[in-house]
Amino acid sequence: MTGRALWLALFAFQGNVTRATRRRIKAFSTLLAQARIMVVRTRLRAILYPVLLYALSGVAASYFIYTAVNGERGLKTKAEYKVQIAALRDNLTQLKTERTLWEHRITLMRSEAVDRDLLEEQARLKLDFVDPRDLVVFSKVSAKP
Numbered sequence: 001m002t003g004r005a006l007w008l009a010l011f012a013f014q015g016n017v018t019r020a021t022r023r024r025i026k027a028f029s030t031l032l033a034q035a036r037i038m039v040v041r042t043r044l045r046a047i048l049y050p051v052l053l054y055a056l057s058g059v060a061a062s063y064f065i066y067t068a069v070n071g072e073r074g075l076k077t078k079a080e081y082k083v084q085i086a087a088l089r090d091n092l093t094q095l096k097t098e099r100t101l102w103e104h105r106i107t108l109m110r111s112e113a114v115d116r117d118l119l120e121e122q123a124r125l126k127l128d129f130v131d132p133r134d135l136v137v138f139s140k141v142s143a144k145p
Contacts, residue, residue, distance in 0.1 A: 069075050108115040130136060
């Protein structure tokens with residue numbers, strides 16, 4: 001039973017219901033209806049605000065966690081960088097050994113003390129020269145596509 005019907009029943013029971021009383025009852029019932037709507041809205045706000053707050057903070061936290069693991073400077077990228085560093089260090093050691101080899105060959109080619117074997121080897125490579133005492137073996141070279 002609504003508030004208006006309750007008041008009408010109460011006054012009808014007493015037997016003296018006037019127009020002014022009906023207006024008062026109507027105004028009171030509209031106030032009751034508005035109060036119910038306000039109570040419902042307040043309850044909805046009391047429920048929805050914390051839910052929205054937790055949802056937004058959960059989304060923000062999941063974004064930061066995902067970025068910390070998979071981002072540009074995340075944990076997975078750190079492991080990939082370690083693999084790259086190991087490969088580059090191996091390449092560096094190879095280049096250092098090659099450099100020491102070339103430095104040794106350059107010291108042998110200096111004008112103070114020229115190594116005759118090295119000079120002869122370089123001349124043969126550059127000029128395509130073959131000594132008459134050398135044994136030359138021809139082999140079939142397969143054409144690679």
